[in-house]
Amino acid sequence: MESDMHAPLFIDGQWIEAQATATVFNPASGEGIGTVSRADAALLDRSLEAARKGFAHWRNVPAHERAAIMRKGCDIIRERAQGIGRILSAEQGKPVAEAVGEVQTSVDNLEWMAEEATRAYGRLLVPRTPGIEQIVRKSPIGPVAAFTPWNFPALTPMRKIGGALAAGCSIILKPSEETPFTAVELVRAFADAGVPAGVINLVFGDSRLISGHLIDSPIIRKITFTGSTAVGKILQARAAQGVKRATMELGGHGPVIVCDDVDVDSAARLAAKSKFRNAGQVCTSPTRFFVQKGVYEPFVEAFTAATKALRIGEGTEDKVDMGPLANERQLKAAESFVADAVAAGARLTTGGKRIGNRGFFHEPTVLADVPDSARIMTEEPFGPVVPFQSFDTLDEALCKANSLPYALAGYVMTRSLSRSARLSEEIEAGMVVVNHFSVSTPYSPFGGMKESGDGLEGGIEGLDAYLVSKTVTTRVA
Numbered sequence: 009m010e011s012d013m014h015a016p017l018f019i020d021g022q023w024i025e026a027q028a029t030a031t032v033f034n035p036a037s038g039e040g041i042g043t044v045s046r047a048d049a050a051l052l053d054r055s056l057e058a059a060r061k062g063f064a065h066w067r068n069v070p071a072h073e074r075a076a077i078m079r080k081g082c083d084i085i086r087e088r089a090q091g092i093g094r095i096l097s098a099e100q101g102k103p104v105a106e107a108v109g110e111v112q113t114s115v116d117n118l119e120w121m122a123e124e125a126t127r128a129y130g131r132l133l134v135p136r137t138p139g140i141e142q143i144v145r146k147s148p149i150g151p152v153a154a155f156t157p158w159n160f161p162a163l164t165p166m167r168k169i170g171g172a173l174a175a176g177c178s179i180i181l182k183p184s185e186e187t188p189f190t191a192v193e194l195v196r197a198f199a200d201a202g203v204p205a206g207v208i209n210l211v212f213g214d215s216r217l218i219s220g221h222l223i224d225s226p227i228i229r230k231i232t233f234t235g236s237t238a239v240g241k242i243l244q245a246r247a248a249q250g251v252k253r254a255t256m257e258l259g260g261h262g263p264v265i266v267c268d269d270v271d272v273d274s275a276a277r278l279a280a281k282s283k284f285r286n287a288g289q290v291c292t293s294p295t296r297f298f299v300q301k302g303v304y305e306p307f308v309e310a311f312t313a314a315t316k317a318l319r320i321g322e323g324t325e326d327k328v329d330m331g332p333l334a335n336e337r338q339l340k341a342a343e344s345f346v347a348d349a350v351a352a353g354a355r356l357t358t359g360g361k362r363i364g365n366r367g368f369f370h371e372p373t374v375l376a377d378v379p380d381s382a383r384i385m386t387e388e389p390f391g392p393v394v395p396f397q398s399f400d401t402l403d404e405a406l407c408k409a410n411s412l413p414y415a416l417a418g419y420v421m422t423r424s425l426s427r428s429a430r431l432s433e434e435i436e437a438g439m440v441v442v443n444h445f446s447v448s449t450p451y452s453p454f455g456g457m458k459e460s461g462d463g464l465e466g467g468i469e470g471l472d473a474y475l476v477s478k479t480v481t482t483r484v485a
């Protein structure tokens with residue numbers, strides 16, 4: 009199953025082979041495991057026409073019926089979760105158990121949206137003129153172009169498919185060409201569940217060509233992108249040319265403020281587990297640790313011990329905590345962050361180098377006393393490398409935490425209610441998490457501030473992102 013896979017396109021209910029293909033690699037071995045079709049402009053035009061037709065039909069399907077079809081898709085994905093998780097692990101690198109968990113979480117998200125679809129109520133206004141009735145009606149915004157990255161090959165597409173389908177929109181999904189096979193399986197499940205032709209379309213190819221072509225098309229009414237801030241800025245600017253709504257889930261560099269009243273061992277263990285999930289390739293990952301002076305040394309020591317205990321291996325091996333990095337770029341980035349920080353004077357307490365020369369494995373790495381001048385203090389690491397600094401006062405910690413253009417997730421560890429209240433109020437972030445590291449649920453809004461993004465996914469806000477409000481005023485008497 010995990011070699012010689014192929015990812016075709018899915019347009020207007022048909023699986024389509026493009027003439028051009030690209031190779032997909034297994035990051036644990038560095039070897040090719042299959043190919044992905046690459047759409048040309050003509051195939052993109054077909055996907056646009058399909059999305060136009062799919063929208064005209066799907067927007068008129070009653071929300072309860074849409075929800076029922078979406079739930080059926082979810083049931084099918086749940087039944088196939090083990091198989092899809094193995095595919096996800098093979099193309100992305102994370103341990104199979106984590107990959108299966110991601111598939112299940114993605115289904116939870118979509119199911120929640122399916123339910124929420126039946127509650128897009130709109131509202132009845134209180135008119136100021138007798139004989140007038142005024143309502144606000146919620147309608148789907150229109151065909152959506154969605155671009156998703158390689159770090160969560162199931163969860164990010166499912167969040168976007170969930171919002172779009174629940175609202176009554178059609179969608180053209182362009183997942184990462186580095187992890188196409190999971191997306192193919194998700195789309196296959198929805199096709200098997202009876203999602204009508206044209207409602208979900210799947211394309212792969214040249215990212216720049218596809219995003220330009222789709223965003224510029226008058227058929228597309230909304231863009232949703234998850235990926236780096238650099239690419240997000242380009243897509244948002246392009247969307248603005250057509251005054252199109254753009255939801256941007258971009259990079260992060262999550263500060264963690266650890267106060268001197270914590271239980272050092274348990275806090276450090278919890279933090280290390282969270283930091284190295286998905287080998288640190290998570291936009292909400294806790295990535296800049298600011299620890300109060302009184303507990304700085306013991307915290308770094310306990311965090312280092314927890315890091316050393318992690319088991320690294322191929323995703324398919326049993327009892328593995330962390331797999332390889334997803335691609336060679338991330339491996340090179342990790343090596344370069346470590347070299348730069350050490351040259352700037354950081355103290356390496358564990359890790360620091362690539363593991364072997366097969367695949368893209370890198371040791372989970374802890375850097376203490378990292379100066380502000382090290383690149384890792386300002387650039388998103390997106391890998392298994394974590395910098396530590398100490399602080400004296402909460403003012404100082406907040407100043408450090410809020411010093412970057414990123415503002416996605418922020419973390420606080422303290423037993424003091426007043427510290428927790430102040431820090432969670434003053435950290436600039438779309439999500440603040442106190443004394444744990446679980447950032448995202450189906451029912452809570454997920455998104456960033458500043459250059460970490462614009463717009464939200466998840467929660468009632470996540471459905472609203474695919475809806476427009478129309479005011480209808482009627483003289484009834």
Ligand code: NAD
Nearest residue numbers: 155156157158184215216219235236239258259291388390
């Ligand atoms: P990238 O921004 O080049 O690519 C991220 C995703 O965007 C990929 O799936 C890619 O196919 C797509 N993409 C790239 N250019 C595009 C374009 N012009 N139009 C449409 N889609 C486009 O990032 P990368 O080289 O894969 O990773 C670099 C850094 O980006 C990482 O180190 C990390 O900091 C960040 N990143 C963040 C996330 C996130 O979830 N926020 C995800 C992936 C990468």
